[in-house]
Amino acid sequence: MLTDDDSDQSAGLRERVGELCHRSGVLRVLQGVRAWVRRDVRILAYHRVLTLADGHEFDFDLDLVSASAEDFRAQMRLLKQRFRPMRLGDVVAAMAEGRPLPADAVVVTFDDGYDDNYREAYPILCESGVPATFFVSTGYIDSGRPYDYDWVVHMILGAQLERVVMPALGLDVPMPASRIARRRLAGRVLSGIKALDGPAQTSLMTELETDWGMSRGGLHPDCRPMSWEQLREMHAAGFEIGSHGVHHRMLAKLSQAELEFELGASKATLERELGAPATLISYPVGGRTAFDDRVIRAAGAAGYDAGCSYICGTNPVATARRYGLYRLPVERTMGLGWFAAMLTLPEYMSYPTSNHVTDSVRDACSP
Numbered sequence: 278m279l280t281d282d283d284s285d286q287s288a289g290l291r292e293r294v295g296e297l298c299h300r301s302g303v304l305r306v307l308q309g310v311r312a313w314v315r316r317d318v319r320i321l322a323y324h325r326v327l328t329l330a331d332g333h334e335f336d337f338d339l340d341l342v343s344a345s346a347e348d349f350r351a352q353m354r355l356l357k358q359r360f361r362p363m364r365l366g367d368v369v370a371a372m373a374e375g376r377p378l379p380a381d382a383v384v385v386t387f388d389d390g391y392d393d394n395y396r397e398a399y400p401i402l403c404e405s406g407v408p409a410t411f412f413v414s415t416g417y418i419d420s421g422r423p424y425d426y427d428w429v430v431h432m433i434l435g436a437q438l439e440r441v442v443m444p445a446l447g448l449d450v451p452m453p454a455s456r457i458a459r460r461r462l463a464g465r466v467l468s469g470i471k472a473l474d475g476p477a478q479t480s481l482m483t484e485l486e487t488d489w490g491m492s493r494g495g496l497h498p499d500c501r502p503m504s505w506e507q508l509r510e511m512h513a514a515g516f517e518i519g520s521h522g523v524h525h526r527m528l529a530k531l532s533q534a535e536l537e538f539e540l541g542a543s544k545a546t547l548e549r550e551l552g553a554p555a556t557l558i559s560y561p562v563g564g565r566t567a568f569d570d571r572v573i574r575a576a577g578a579a580g581y582d583a584g585c586s587y588i589c590g591t592n593p594v595a596t597a598r599r600y601g602l603y604r605l606p607v608e609r610t611m612g613l614g615w616f617a618a619m620l621t622l623p624e625y626m627s628y629p630t631s632n633h634v635t636d637s638v639r640d641a642c643s644p
């Protein structure tokens with residue numbers, strides 16, 4: 278497992294090497310060479326596109342801000358100039374039918390359904406001519422309510438408490454004074470919550486909101502899901518809208534009935550609201566514990582054609598199993614050079630994560 282320090286050092290090295298390679302023009306040569314020896318599809322994973330005057334003051338989960346509007350525009354231009362942006366549905370259909378895909382095929386995806394996807398990313402995608410897929414948790418759409426994990430971060434950043442006591446996580450520590458330390462604590466709490474089973478996650482969230490007197494009422498302009506009206510507009514403009522479950526729950530941690538509900542109800546709602554088949558899903562929360570063979574079987578039975586994981590990697594074109602597609606997370610701290618280098622040489626330049634691929638997940642992705 279990577280420590281924070283290892284990860285920071287590794288990220289710093291990738292940033293410097295990426296920038297150097299990008300400026301020197303060597304990436305174009307390497308891209309050509311790689312396309313000869315390896316055919317795979319890169320699927321980029323974004324959450325939010327948001328320009329923050331001061332990230333330190335941001336009241337929600339900073340790790341979910343993937344790029345500023347300016348950085349995102351530069352990334353999409355580079356994608357259009359140097360790669361072959363494609364719709365995920367077209368890539369999946371080609372994989373299913375064994376048809377070849379162009380070298381350097383890249384897919385852009387977004388998870389969760391934040392309204393900055395509509396306000397910031399959608400106009401840039403339109404002007405750049407880059408298709409994208411938006412995976413949304415249908416239970417949040419039109420609700421105005423912040424997502425669970427964002428709310429945990431918000432509570433920890435703002436709570437007036439002496440100590441943070443969460444027996445379910447084995448946590449009993451003084452509440453840090455600084456925002457940096459509180460953000461670090463929030464990261465620790467989120468990791469702990471994600472390790473709990475479904476009912477325990479739900480009850481811990483409810484307890485925190487009640488005990489700390491911080492319910493999610495009211496509007497939070499910095500953390501708002503999209504509306505159905507916005508999604509219908511994007512869908513009519515040719516963008517794909519896929520499922521990210523109903524309540525953004527970790528599917529592998531649910532009972533069979535709950536799992537089938539999250540898969541089936543989100544699909545039915547998308548189809549009702551958008552008037553078109555919903556055949557793509559990304560498994561909420563990501564990582565090696567978010568989905569397993571049971572989830573993959575249930576997703577296929579529910580009528581999905583493919584599922585995206587949040588595990589870092591690329592996808593061999595010849596792959597026959599499409600329910601555990603790897604993605605490349607885009608992070609706020611990535612300069613354009615690093616972004617270009619990650620797309621060119623993803624096996625060396627992707628964002629350093631501590632995700633380990635389990636056998637069943639590897640099997641889900643391999644040819």
Ligand SMILES: [Zn+2]
Pocket residue numbers: 388389521525561562
């Ligand atoms: Zn998500």
